[in-house]
Amino acid sequence: MAAEAPAGSLSLDLRAALVIGLAAALSDAACQGIGLSGESIAYGALIAALVVRPDFSRWPLLIYPVLIVLVGICLAIGVSLGLGLSDAPQVFVFGLVAALMQLITLLLPSKLRLLSGVVACAGVLPLLSTPSWEGWRDEMLAIVIGLITGTLLQRTFTPAELKQPPEKSRAEAEDPPLSDRIRAGLSSPFFWRKLVFASLAYAIGLGVGAVTPKYLYFGVVLLLNDSIGATLARVRDRMVGVSLGVLMPLLVFNTIGLSELSIGLVMGGTAALLAALNRRSYLRTALISSGVAFIGYGPLVAWYIPHRWIDYLMGCALALAVGLFLFPNSALRRFNQLSLAAGNPSVQPQLQALQPAAAEEARWLGLPEPQLPAPSRP
Secondary structure (H helix, E strand, O other), X not given: OOOOOOOOOHHHHHHHHHHHHHXXXXXXXXXXHOOOOOHHHHHHHHHHHHHOOOOOOOOOOOHHHHHHHHHHHHHHHHHHHHHHOOOOOHHHHHHHHHHHHHHHHOOOOHHHHHHHHHHHHHHHHHHHOOOOHHHHHHHHHHHHXXXXXXXXXXXHHOOHHHXXXXXXXXXXXXXXXXXXXXXXXXXXXXXXXXXXXXXXXHHHHHHOOOOOOHHHHHHHXXXXXXXXXXXXXXXXXXXXXXXXXXXXXXXXXXXXXXXXXXXXXXHHHHHHHHHHOOOHHXXXXXXXXXXXXXXXXXXXXXXXXXXXXXXXXXXHHHHHHHHHHOOOOOHHHHHHHHHOOOOOHHHHHHHXXXXXXXXXXXXXXXXXXXXXXXXXXX
């Protein structure tokens, strides 16, 4: 698990919570104002909240068109297969789309690899309801509205001393050719492990009686990592974030109902709660958990909270079981092996990359947290 961010100033935390709440509420109002309804409105409000960065740094400008195109393509694949295979069992269509999404991730260059989870989720979203091209249009429009609303509000409320140009992409090693990336992915047991269980997760959820089996799928595609430590860290993040993210919907929606005001209070309140508890590293997961309540709002105590929490816990268990029993890869063991060659300068970057996952494994095993060795002096 990543270390908690240092406590920021109270004024900056409150400003970020205000902007997140305003972004969600205004996006919801804008979507309703142009005649959108249903799940698409929730997408807009959620995206508006997520695009706001609590430290008020700016996203690279290229991320916006890339994200819109990528999400649009993945949603379109889900709609196309959902309509074309409407007579096939849903579990088959879901597994097919899940496998295709994992194959698409092989095409992403390294600078877009952080969008792998977005690809995996976007493709199956149309299958969670009745797929249609009208729904695809409304969802894409809502996403664009959310991106614009959140970005403009963040820029408007950014403190003068924090105004800065968009982030520049970090210098990275040149990616190998696409054919080499695909060949390497297809030869990796970790890729096939994730593809197979992403395809089977929905069926497994149905088999174990999950009320919302989609969360077992999300558990596999979002939490399962190449190393045991990184999977453990993601499981911790997910369950803490989900647990904190349901508190504001429970309090606000069951008190004043669902409206633009209550949506803003929920998203802004969740951001303020995480800051107050000094759990800023869980903010994104908590906001997603709060935002999902917009779609299925009803008697939250009787449905949303227990079933979503329990089914996500099943997804975490499935991700952990796969990571532990199929091609396990211990970051802690690898870290200790590389530490023996710490005098080699080329090893230091690898140790730094492995240290968070290795520390997570050590915490779960009750071992001392591994420390980066001091670089050798020339």
